[in-house]
Amino acid sequence: MHSKVVEAGGSIFNRNKFVARLQQEPVIWDVIVVGGGATGLGVAVDAASRGYKTLLLEQADYAKGTSSRSTKLVHGGVRYLAQGDVSLVYEALHERGLLLQNAPHLVRVQPFVIPSYSLFNQGFYGIGLKIYDWMAGKYRFKKTELLGKKTVKNLLPNVAADNLKGGIVYYDGQFDDARLAINLAQTCAEQGGVLLNYFKVTGLTKDEKGKVAGVNARDLESGEEYQLQAKVVINATGVFVNDVLKMDTPAQDPLVRPSQGVHVVLDKSFLKSETALMIPKTPDGRVLFAVPWHGHVLVGTTDTPLNSSSLEPTALEDEIHFILDTAGQYMSRKPTRNDVLSVFAGLRPLAAPTKGTNSTKEISRSHKLIVADSGLITITGGKWTTYRKMAEDTMEKAITIGQLSAKPCATANLKIHGYAKPGTEANYLNVYGSDAQGIKELLNQRPELNKKLNTAFPNTQVEVVWAVQHEMARTVEDVLARRMRVLFLNAKVAIDMAPAVATIMANELGLSDAWKQNQVNNFVALANQYLLEPYALTSVETQSSSQVA
CATH class of the missing domain: 3.50.50.60 (FAD/NAD(P)-binding domain)
Structure with missing residues (x-):
């Protein structure tokens, strides 16, 4: 870790300033x-x-x-409604509405289609989702509708067509969790x-x-x-x-038991749509989603009970196989291991049961x-x-x-930093909300930062500087995993970006070449955990990528 840090141009969200406050009088x-x-x-x-x-x-x-490894859904939980957990669904639907209201730059309405291969299932899920709509009340996004086979094919061009009878479209929320x-x-x-x-x-x-x-x-x-x-x-x-x-x-007895959820990321061509695919019941009773996200397709998730926790959980081979095999049953183009751009695992902190069970459903x-x-x-x-x-x-x-003086909660209508209603123009900077203007102003001051980090992604060098100055990014991983999300979308591209990101960060923070090399080495090792086959930077790539601003 580094010890020398340059002050970040007046940002209120600044680690040095926060540490200084701890060092002041007790x-x-x-x-x-x-x-x-x-x-x-x-x-x-x-x-x-x-x-x-x-x-x-x-x-x-x-x-x-x-919190950076979710299915990227802001939702009431159709699955929990099926399990009869009405109070949880009602609460979540209310909160879903508040999130869209308070962070519209990050939360958006996402249509989901459930393809139906039997008329019974279409009626069954249609009724359940109508109840889901009703429970949302004034926070309902859009109305659930039954669809014919042709409409399903139009919305999901890559859906498996054999024995397709129709489907249901319903609406939930999607967001960028990190x-x-x-x-x-x-x-x-x-x-x-x-x-x-x-x-x-x-x-x-x-x-x-x-x-x-x-x-x-x-x-x-x-x-x-x-x-x-x-x-x-x-x-x-x-x-x-x-x-x-x-x-x-x-x-103390354990209060939580972790459950692992795994996602694989594929090229957008596997879905060919901005509509998400929802599979409500897989062979082992799980729910599976294929969701368009940042120009890619996110497919998951699993639900595997574990006995221990770690900051970097790894996907099990059985989980990867389950996702690819199940998704392939509903897609005309079936994904294989060679198509996986990134795979990541997250641990849900589920409240532990009072009696022994090996099922996370309980x-x-x-x-x-x-x-x-x-x-x-x-x-x-x-x-x-x-x-x-x-x-x-x-x-x-x-x-x-804590015997604190009582004050009312203020968050139901508190606009979250970056609040901005999305415009009609699609732009990858939209996830920054109102901060997008600040990034453009920084670029006007430092036009040399208007260079892409990699031709496969739109992100430019100015975003690295912004992440350091205004978003408390401290490592290459912070930038590529959680500020830009590249590691979660395409781990090989993230590895290729690492030397350039490390160089920019070292310049901004006044850090040594040794710090920079250590950061690149650490990140390459980490990113390989997101790949099914090992991938390494060549010395040529390392040298050329480090010639930046």
Whole structure:
């Protein structure tokens, strides 16, 4: 990690400035949030927007774990409706509507078609989705419709046609998960919060009564240790909540059980459509989606119970085979291993069952809020779509536990950083929302940055500088995985981009050639975990790619 960092041109979302605030005179924070994924960021936004002194600490990068590895859907959950979890679906549909309202630059209405190969299934799913529409109430996107065979073929040109009877079209939401996480972090900063990535909580501190009074933490970049005081500490670490719970009570039973979801990414030609394909029941009872996303097709997901968690889970061969084989049954052009551009795995933090089970279908998707005897608050379970409601519930509890002055939740109508209604013109910079104008202004100041990082993608060098200056990107992985999403879309192209990105970052941050080479080596090793066959930079590629601004 680096230790020398240049100040970033006045950005409010700046790691150096946040670290400096920790080094000033000791402060008792109202709220310390541990974890920088969807849940933790949501809690931090809620706390800061109510006016509480808020600090969030994340051991890696924002959304490094599960929160950047979703199916990119903002949805009520058709699957959960079929399971009879009506309250979860109702809540999620309401939150889906608020997300579209508050972050229209990242959330959009996505049509889904369920192809039907029997008239019974068409009627069965049609009725269920009409109920789904009704439950959404005023937040309904568009009306579900039954389709004939010809219309299904028009919407999904590559759908398997043999025995096709028709289908159903319904509407849910799609988003960019990691981009939303970054925007939530920026929103929190604008509300007065302090957020630090690469800042690991190493323990909890307690008062003489055994109540949690703060955390011990280490800045992973500088190695400096901190003891930070708080009125309330919130454990929002996703699949790692058990680790923090053990800091409080070493004998604590696990609260969550991870379930692995895998996605493969294919070229857009496999779908040939901006309409998504939804397969409501696969041979083993799972749901499978093929979704257009950033000019590619995202296919998944699996649901595999695991016994341990890691920051970089890897896809199992059985999971890859299941996705390709099942998708191939519904596509006229059947994908093979050679067609996979990237494969990634994420771990869902499912609230653990009270009795032994090996089926994730029996584990609740609803969130759980737990207060330990020490006052440590843990929030776990849930899903991206309901992050805001989870945060609201958590802060209502935190106000009581931390004896904070009561203030109402302000997030239902809080515009998320970057808020901008999408224009009619398609532009890859649209995911930046209102920040797109800032990127254009930076480019006017530094026109030499108007160079593509790779001919296969539209991204230019100016975005790397923007990510460093305004989005707290600290590593090549931060930029290519979560600021630009290239690693998730095409891992080979991401590897080819790595030397250029490292050079630009080193120039911006005043870092050495050794840091740059280490970053490239680390990223190439990481990116190969997203590929089914190993891929390496050649020395020529490394040299030519590093000749940048």
